[in-house]
Amino acid sequence: MIANLTTVRYDKTNGQTDINSTTIPVVDEAAIPQQKEQYVVGLYPSYVYQEFEGYGCALTESACYLLSKCSPETRRQALACWFGPEGVDARFIRIHMDSCDYSLDEYQAVPDPIVDPELNTFSISRDRKYILPIVKEAMEMAGHPLSVLLSPWSPPAAWKTPSLIAQNDAAIYGGKAEIAGETKPSRCFGGSLRPEFYSDWAKYLVKYMRAYLDEGINVTMLSIQNEASAATSWDSCVWSSEQEKIFLRDHLYPAMKAAGLLEKIGIFIWDHNKERMIEHIDGMMDPETMGMVTGFAYHWYSGDHFEALSMLHEKYPDKVLMHSESCGLHIPGKAISFELPPEKLAQLPESHPVRLALKKKPNEVDYEDAVSYAHDILGDMNQGMQRWIDWNLMVDRTGGPRHVDGGFAAPLVYNEDGTFTRTISYEYIKLIASTLRPGSVRIGRSVYGRDVDVSAVKNSDGSISAVILNHTKKEITINLRMNGTLTEAAIPGESLCAVVFAN
Numbered sequence: 001m002i003a004n005l006t007t008v009r010y011d012k013t014n015g016q017t018d019i020n021s022t023t024i025p026v027v028d029e030a031a032i033p034q035q036k037e038q039y040v041v042g043l044y045p046s047y048v049y050q051e052f053e054g055y056g057c058a059l060t061e062s063a064c065y066l067l068s069k070c071s072p073e074t075r076r077q078a079l080a081c082w083f084g085p086e087g088v089d090a091r092f093i094r095i096h097m098d099s100c101d102y103s104l105d106e107y108q109a110v111p112d113p114i115v116d117p118e119l120n121t122f123s124i125s126r127d128r129k130y131i132l133p134i135v136k137e138a139m140e141m142a143g144h145p146l147s148v149l150l151s152p153w154s155p156p157a158a159w160k161t162p163s164l165i166a167q168n169d170a171a172i173y174g175g176k177a178e179i180a181g182e183t184k185p186s187r188c189f190g191g192s193l194r195p196e197f198y199s200d201w202a203k204y205l206v207k208y209m210r211a212y213l214d215e216g217i218n219v220t221m222l223s224i225q226n227e228a229s230a231a232t233s234w235d236s237c238v239w240s241s242e243q244e245k246i247f248l249r250d251h252l253y254p255a256m257k258a259a260g261l262l263e264k265i266g267i268f269i270w271d272h273n274k275e276r277m278i279e280h281i282d283g284m285m286d287p288e289t290m291g292m293v294t295g296f297a298y299h300w301y302s303g304d305h306f307e308a309l310s311m312l313h314e315k316y317p318d319k320v321l322m323h324s325e326s327c328g329l330h331i332p333g334k335a336i337s338f339e340l341p342p343e344k345l346a347q348l349p350e351s352h353p354v355r356l357a358l359k360k361k362p363n364e365v366d367y368e369d370a371v372s373y374a375h376d377i378l379g380d381m382n383q384g385m386q387r388w389i390d391w392n393l394m395v396d397r398t399g400g401p402r403h404v405d406g407g408f409a410a411p412l413v414y415n416e417d418g419t420f421t422r423t424i425s426y427e428y429i430k431l432i433a434s435t436l437r438p439g440s441v442r443i444g445r446s447v448y449g450r451d452v453d454v455s456a457v458k459n460s461d462g463s464i465s466a467v468i469l470n471h472t473k474k475e476i477t478i479n480l481r482m483n484g485t486l487t488e489a490a491i492p493g494e495s496l497c498a499v500v501f502a503n
Helices: 061-069 072-083 131-141 169-173 195-214 241-258 274-284 306-315 342-347 353-358 362-381 424-435
Strands: 002-011 016-024 040-051 054-058 092-097 147-152 219-223 266-273 295-299 320-325 387-392 394-396 412-414 420-422 441-447 452-458 464-470 476-482 485-491 495-502
Touching: 002 362, 002 424, 002 485, 016 424, 016 485, 040 452, 040 464, 061 072, 061 131, 061 394, 072 131, 072 420, 092 131, 092 195, 092 387, 147 195, 147 320, 195 219, 195 241, 241 266, 241 274, 266 274, 266 320, 274 295, 274 306, 306 320, 306 362, 320 362, 342 353, 362 424, 362 452, 362 464, 424 464, 424 495, 464 476, 464 485, 485 495
Parallel strands: 040 476, 054 092, 054 387, 092 147, 147 219, 219 266, 266 295, 295 320, 320 387, 394 412
Antiparallel strands: 002 016, 002 495, 040 441, 412 420, 441 452, 452 464, 464 495, 476 485
């Protein structure tokens, strides 16, 4: 047996990424004079858990608009970062239904459902301008089928209640901590779907799914609502678990069954942060709805909460756990998600979080994003995750374009000259994706402490792969023990490493 070690390091002083590969010896542990007891990571291939299905990203209208501005060659290079065999080799794409915050403006497939209750004016012509051409180009590039997740951000405004939430965790997304209650229904600022329109919304979603299938798009997943408890300043809709259960049981599921969609498209619930997914999911799942739900989608914006995934996996072992969104909550290269006018910035004290954030160097912010990605992917994987989908494939230097204020980061950043930059976050995602491969099975591992995060898999060819994230600034020599063998791997400080054992 031999072991190959690949290391990705990022120099925060100059923004350069260094990737090195080397072969390291695997020795019989019985031949070592003294047992290794410190800095040990145990790998246990006989302890097997979930099969991992692969990675993906979102092709929002904004991302597709930026890609359409690139030259054909540059666009293919950017798409290859995610969908090419030398890139992430993605299996999944997430697409919003009607506008989301990463749309160029607000829109919906039926302009006025009150005037048109039969939805005769339904059209996805808007999607044919930017989204569908890019999705089809990605499909042609991939060497395998791509599965599409469709997610709605809001029903048509005319079907909703005004926002009833005066305060919300919007600050977690980099927005205002308070959202003023609106006096009329809107696609934005939350509000809820009025019960008398549940059946109409189910019919609307069915039309959307069928329209995409008619375009030749391999839609296999639908999440009922993006961020079901968020009343954000962009497109949003609030559902309690009881409301969403009624909608699923009495309206959406029967409508999809009547349309013949259930054999093709699985239904995912929650699609929001991990910290309260247990309460919402438990509130929806009962003997009647159990068979209606394919899996649980979730985001990362409120912290680790890896234990929530473990508990859900144990309670509902037949349901797919899918990470469906993540991004850095700041403008690329800056530690804030919105620009303040100079006069307002001058009024803030030096100790204000915004003033402190602005002191961070761009490379430092990029590195922190990469660490967050690796930590979250490995933590999710170790608790049962089967699918991982990132947010925008690409944003510009303002963190947009968006039809609302503010901006967020992405692994690929569009430059004004029509080129793009691969961030260190992308390099970390790529290394993980090339190591913990689709079709692999997670194996048991035991880690000595909190210095490192580790996840490991058994691949279909029999090889064993592990990814190691070193949180510390110092080099650590990890002793990898597996089936009576020992491998010493020198893991540089603040680096991400992959070890692949092959016969």
